[in-house]
Amino acid sequence: MDFAFGERQLEFRAQLRALTDKTCTAAEIRESWVSETGWSPVRWAALAEMGVVGLTVPETAGGLGLGLVDLVLLLEEAGRAGLPEPLLETTALGVPVLVDAPGERADALRAEWLPRTAAGEAVLAVGTEAMAAVPGAGSADLLILERGGDLHAVPGEATTRVARRALDGARRPAVVSWEPSPGSLIVSGDAAAVLVAALEDRAAMGSGAVLLGVADRLITMTAAYAVDRVQFGVPIGSFQAVKHHLADALIRLEFARPAVYRAAWSLDAGDPGAGCHASMAKALASDAATGAARVALQVHGAIGYTWEHDSHLWMKKAWALAAAWGDAGFHRARVLARLLDGVERGEAT
Amino acid sequence: MDLRFTERQEEFRLEARAWLEANVPTAANGRGPLPSLDTAAGFEAHRAWEKAMSDARWSVVSWPEEFGGRGVGLMEWLIFEEEYYRAGAPTRVSQNGIFLLAPTLFEFGTPAQQARFLPSMASAEVIWCQGWSEPDAGSDLAAIRSRAEWRGGGDDGGTVGDDSGTWVLNGQKTWCSRGAFADWVFGLFRTDPEAQRHRGLTYFLVPMDAPGVTVRPIAQLDGETGFAEVFFEDVVVPGDQVLGTVNQGWSVAMATAGSERGLSLRSPARYTEAAGRLLSLYARRRADDPAGAGRVADEVARAVVDAEAYRLHTYWTATRVLAGGSVGPEASMNKVFWSETDLAIHEAAMRLLGEDAGLLGDDGTPGPWLDGFLFALAGPIYAGTNEIQRNVVAERVLGLPRP
Numbered sequence: 001m002d003f004a005f006g007e008r009q010l011e012f013r014a015q016l017r018a019l020t021d022k023t024c025t026a027a028e029i030r031e032s033w034v035s036e037t038g039w040s041p042v043r044w045a046a047l048a049e050m051g052v053v054g055l056t057v058p059e060t061a062g063g064l065g066l067g068l069v070d071l072v073l074l075l076e077e078a079g080r081a082g083l084p085e086p087l088l089e090t091t092a093l094g095v096p097v098l099v100d101a102p103g104e105r106a107d108a109l110r111a112e113w114l115p116r117t118a119a120g121e122a123v124l125a126v127g128t129e130a131m132a133a134v135p136g137a138g139s140a141d142l143l144i145l146e147r148g149g150d151l152h153a154v155p156g157e158a159t160t161r162v163a164r165r166a167l168d169g170a171r172r173p174a175v176v177s178w179e180p181s182p183g184s185l186i187v188s189g190d191a192a193a194v195l196v197a198a199l200e201d202r203a204a205m206g207s208g209a210v211l212l213g214v215a216d217r218l219i220t221m222t223a224a225y226a227v228d229r230v231q232f233g234v235p236i237g238s239f240q241a242v243k244h245h246l247a248d249a250l251i252r253l254e255f256a257r258p259a260v261y262r263a264a265w266s267l268d269a270g271d272p273g274a275g276c277h278a279s280m281a282k283a284l285a286s287d288a289a290t291g292a293a294r295v296a297l298q299v300h301g302a303i304g305y306t307w308e309h310d311s312h313l314w315m316k317k318a319w320a321l322a323a324a325w326g327d328a329g330f331h332r333a334r335v336l337a338r339l340l341d342g343v344e345r346g347e348a349t
Numbered sequence: 350m351d352l353r354f355t356e357r358q359e360e361f362r363l364e365a366r367a368w369l370e371a372n373v374p375t376a377a378n379g380r381g382p383l384p385s386l387d388t389a390a391g392f393e394a395h396r397a398w399e400k401a402m403s404d405a406r407w408s409v410v411s412w413p414e415e416f417g418g419r420g421v422g423l424m425e426w427l428i429f430e431e432e433y434y435r436a437g438a439p440t441r442v443s444q445n446g447i448f449l450l451a452p453t454l455f456e457f458g459t460p461a462q463q464a465r466f467l468p469s470m471a472s473a474e475v476i477w478c479q480g481w482s483e484p485d486a487g488s489d490l491a492a493i494r495s496r497a498e499w500r501g502g503g504d505d506g507g508t509v510g511d512d513s514g515t516w517v518l519n520g521q522k523t524w525c526s527r528g529a530f531a532d533w534v535f536g537l538f539r540t541d542p543e544a545q546r547h548r549g550l551t552y553f554l555v556p557m558d559a560p561g562v563t564v565r566p567i568a569q570l571d572g573e574t575g576f577a578e579v580f581f582e583d584v585v586v587p588g589d590q591v592l593g594t595v596n597q598g599w600s601v602a603m604a605t606a607g608s609e610r611g612l613s614l615r616s617p618a619r620y621t622e623a624a625g626r627l628l629s630l631y632a633r634r635r636a637d638d639p640a641g642a643g644r645v646a647d648e649v650a651r652a653v654v655d656a657e658a659y660r661l662h663t664y665w666t667a668t669r670v671l672a673g674g675s676v677g678p679e680a681s682m683n684k685v686f687w688s689e690t691d692l693a694i695h696e697a698a699m700r701l702l703g704e705d706a707g708l709l710g711d712d713g714t715p716g717p718w719l720d721g722f723l724f725a726l727a728g729p730i731y732a733g734t735n736e737i738q739r740n741v742v743a744e745r746v747l748g749l750p751r752p
Contacts, residue, residue, distance in 0.1 A: 001358070001424050002351045003661075003668035069350050223747045238750040240736070243743030250742060251682045255658040258665035265352050280654050332650035336631075339653065343632045 003258065005073060012052075013073040019046060020081035026310040032084040033169030033313075037139035039084040047085060048120025056095045061114035068092070068202065072209045072264040079213025079321075082313050084170030086123050086136040092206035094124025097144050097151065097199055101186050109153050109186065113142055125156075126199065133164045133173035135324070146196050147180050150188040154178050168320040198267075201278040203325040205263040208278075208285035212260055214318045215253045215285075215292035221311060222246060222296045242299055249288075249295040256284035276338045279331035286322035286331075293318040352664075354428065361421065362428045368405060369436035374398055385714065386442045387573035392476075392530040395442035399473035409447055409471045416463065417471030423667045427616060434622035445527060446470040446477035450535050453605045457552075457593040466554065480522035480536025480555075480579055481602070487524075488737050490537075491547040491599070495520020495581060497538040502588065510551075510595035511588055516540075518553065518561075518584040526731070528577030529566035532557055535605075537598050550598035554590040561585070571715060571723045606733065607680045615687045617660035623694045623721065624656035627701075630718075634701045645700045652693040659690055678745035681738035688728030688735060695722035 023043050032039050047053050055071050057063020064070075071092060078087050095117060098110055116122040122141040127134030129147050137143060138161050143154045160177040178184070187195060223246055226237030236242050263281035266274035293315040297304045304311050322328065354362070374381030374394075383398060384391035402408040403417055411426040412418025421429075441447065447470060454463055469475040486492040495518070502514025522528075522536055534555050541549030557564065561584035566574035593601035631649045635642035662683075666676060676683075698718045699706040706722075709715055715723065729735040743749040 001354050001664055001668070003665045004672060005350060219747070223749060226749055234752075235750050237743070238752050240740065240752075243749055244736070244739045246747055246749065247682075247685075247739035247742035250747060251685055254679075254682050255655070255662050255686055258661040259654075259658050261350070261665070262352060262661050265350055269352075280657060283650075283654055284658055329647060332647055332654060335654055336628075336646060336650040339628055340632055340635075343628050 003261070005069075005261075009070055009073055012070070013077050015050060016047075016052060016074050016077045017081070019050065020077070020083060024081045024083055026082070026313060029082050029084055029170070029313050038136075038170045038172040039086065039139070043083075044085050044123070045120050047087065048118065052087065053091055053120050054095075054118025056091050056099065057114050057118040058099065061110065062118040063095075063114065067268040068205065068264040069261070069268050072205070072261055075206055075209035076213040076216075076260075079210035079215075079317065080217045081213070082170075082217065082317060086125065086140070088203075088206050088210055089126055089136050089140070090117060090124040093126040093199060093203055094142070094144050096202060097126070097186075097195055098124075098153075100195060100198065101151070102191055103187055106186055109142075113153075116141075126203075127176065128196070128200075133175050135166075135171050135173045137161055137174035137176050138163050138172050143176060143178075144186075145176070145178070146192075146199075149192055149196070150180070151186045151192045151195055152178075152180055152184040153186050154184050158184075166320065168316040170317070171320050197275065200325065201263075201267060201275050204278040204282035204331060205260060205267060207321045207325050208256070208260045208263065208281040211285040211289035211318065211321050212253065212257055214314050214321070215249070215256075215289040218289075218292040218296040218311065218314050218318065219246065219249050219253060221314070222249075222292075222299045226299055236299070245295045245299060249292045252284075252288040252291050256281070256288040259284045276335055279326075279334045279338075282326060283328040283331040283335065286328040289318035290322045290328075354424070358424060358428055361425050362432060365407065365410075365429050365432040366436070368407060369432055369438060372401060372405070373436045373438040375437055381439070382437075383439050385573055385720075386440060386527070387529075387569070387571075387575040389530060392442060392527075395439055396473045396476060398439060399441065399443055403472040408443070408473070409451070412451070412467065412471065416467040423671055424664075427618070427663065427667060430616035430618040431621070432618075434618040442527065443470065443473050443476055445479050445531075445535075446475070449479065449605050450477050453535075453552075453592065453601060456604055457601050459589075461589070462554075462592065475532045476527065476530070477533050477535060478525045478528040478531035478557075478577075478579075479605075480525050480528075480534040482524045483521055484523055488734050490602075490733075491550075493520075493537055493539060493550070495522060495536070495538050496542065497540050497551060497553060497586070499540070500585075510591060514588045516553070516586045516588065516591070518555065518581040518586055520581050522579045522581075524567075524576050524731075525579050526576045528557075528564060528579055529574040534579060535592070537602050540598075541596050544596065547599040549596050550602070551595050552592040552598040552601040553586055554592055555581075555584065555586055559584050559586070569723075570726065571720065607676060615683075617656070617663045617687075620656040620687065620690055620694065621660050623691070624653045626717075627652060627694050627698055630698055630701055641703070642701065645697055648693070648697040648700065652690065652697045655686070655690040655693060659687055662686070678741050681733075681741040682746070684732055685729075685735045685738045685742070688725075688732075691721075691725040691728050695725040698722070 051064050052074055054063030055066050059065040113122055124142050125134050125136040125140035126144045140156050143156055145152045161174040164173045166173055226242050227235050229236050260281040263277040266277040296311050300311055303309050374383055376382055383394045386392050386395040399408055406419055409418045410421050410429045414420050454466060481490060483493050483495060497516040497518045499509050500515045500517055518538055534557055536553055537550050538553055539549055540551040561582040563580040565578045567576050569575040627649060631642060699722050744751055
């Protein structure tokens with residue numbers, strides 16, 4: 001039992017933090033919010049150069065060929081930075097589907113798209129039929145879409161995309177109209193079901209990882225404000241009502257974190273409990289982030305309720321991702337159902 | 350990162366499991382369950398069980414062999430705990446000693462003190478209770494007034510605190526868990542009457558049968574004498590029963606408190622085992638009353654997820670500790686989380702049981718869920734209330750200003 005990240009994994013996180021500290025300031029996030037795509041091609045190129053974008057792409061296709069345990073700290077860091085780029089969608093979700101899919105059509109897709117993705121020349125978006133709008137679809141070069149249990153891959157330009165506006169200005173969902181065809185199909189039937197289930201588990205873990213970073217940033221920002229802001233002649237952080245709000249937010253984050261890391265490990269290791277672990281991770285991380293957002297707003301008071309203050313950039317990410325890929329209640333129900341199956345089969349829980 | 354146990358750890362698990370399955374007193378083998386440890390008879394039955402564990406060297410697996418342990422590491426201790434609770438074994442009557450005082454003895458005790466106190470603690474021949482709170486010093490522990498005066502020793506009166514001299518203790522301690530039946534008490538006394546607050550305190554080890562010690566048992570919420578008041582009237586204590594340095598008792602006590610809030614007192618196995626039972630209870634209630642059970646489903650799931658989160662966090666922390674890290678004020682986050690998780694598990698069970706939850710058995714004692722619920726209610730209070738823990742988290746982890 002060894003829960004520690006390796007030096008290389010920690011170093012990679014430090015590199016990403018150095019990059020985002022320089023190029024992903026709140027002012028730059030705001031610029032992205034009003035840009036055409038919601039994210040910055042310059043930053044994406046830098047991320048690709050660093051190897052982050054192609055982290056899950058096999059080395060033969062120009063990537064690093066690494067797994068989710070290597071990626072999880074970077075996703076968390078992306079949340080902390082408020083990174084607007086589609087790292088979750090491309091690197092954590094889209095690429096693994098392409099890598100894992102069986103068959104000749106998948107071979108062709110891999111050959112065409114993986115090197116370009118690793119090089120930062122193509123971004124991916126992923127959507128299921130249940131989604132009204134697909135996040136990041138408007139600027140994605142390749143869409144990986146589930147329809148009727150089958151998985152398809154469709155170039156963005158072959159679809160009709162109607163942009164929707166979202167509260168999180170970087171999210172950029174679009175309603176995607178397209179016709180499934182033999183040419184778009186990657187895989188169907190049982191093989192597709194396996195891929196879709198794995199995609200949903202990775203999405204739960206991956207969005208959970210981003211949410212950890214979002215919560216971390218909100219708590220740090222709010223604690224700093226509580227030290228600076230003076231009322232009744234003292235910093236508001238000296239009042240127990242404020243202290244307890246922040247302590248609770250930190251405790252929720254602290255106990256969500258190892259659950260997300262464990263989910264990443266279980267998914268990489270093909271652990272039979274991985275789906276349940278991913279759901280636990282998403283449930284805990286969603287509550288940690290929405291709880292942190294609530295505390296951040298309350299402790300900041302009216303200034304936190306403004307557009308001008310930066311806290312909303314992270315609060316809105318918390319709300320969007322907590323609701324994405326199943327909210328906390330959805331995942332708790334899923335955990336309960338899976339564990340009860342085990343109880344009925346007489347397995348130890 | 351590799352979240353599998355090693356082969357040796359798995360072997361250790363199986364060895365512990367085999368011994369526990371053969372020896373734990375249970376209803377199934379007719380030797381249990383033991384009567385409540387908060388009764389005189391139950392206390393002795395628990396002592397006998399822990400003596401049996403000790404004879405097979407299972408009572409304190411992580412201690413060095415010379416003191417009765419197996420010298421295994423932190424991960425193995427956590428594995429043992431998982432097996433202990435999996436086997437349905439009883440609550441440890443020695444818990445104040447083995448989980449709280451022992452880590453403090455290992456850190457601050459002299460070799461002579463370790464040799465004197467640890468083996469009898471491991472074998473449950475001496476069971477310890479904690480003497481910290483006083484009627485006017487609860488959350489505000491530094492307000493304690495019980496005092497110890499130096500009476501000197503030898504021909505020249507000795508140096509204050511040296512082993513040849515003696516101290517005289519006076520005062521009152523309260524809420525001493527297991528104090529009604531325990532053999533020894535560890536506690537904080539004021540040794541410098543001029544010093545304020547947390548300065549001038551000293552950590553003493555005192556036999557409960559010393560002349561001048563009077564115990565008044567207190568009935569708890571469940572009606573049993575789980576804790577006691579302890580009065581000290583001119584109790585003479587030799588100098589070698591001071592743990593750590595005279596007048597530095599606060600820092601010694603905080604090490605004990607760290608154990609109490611952190612890793613050692615509440616291993617996650619206790620909660621994952623209860624969460625497993627909660628799932629089984631939920632499955633049974635759902636079969637009888639799907640709609641009724643459904644109204645509690647989210648609470649059940651939340652409690653189960655939190656128990657697992659606590660388990661993972663413990664292994665995460667253990668990895669950090671084994672790599673040379675230490676657990677500081679973060680222990681306060683632990684304490685809030687395990688106590689509230691324990692309560693959440695039992696509250697969900699109470700809701701599933703509905704009106705029947707409050708029924709006592711024919712012998713007038715609560716069943717496991719009600720007993721566990723009443724015990725869980727104490728969690729957010731003992732070991733420093735959760736409000737105090739939140740203050741610690743805010744001030745010492747997040748850096749918010751003290752009032």
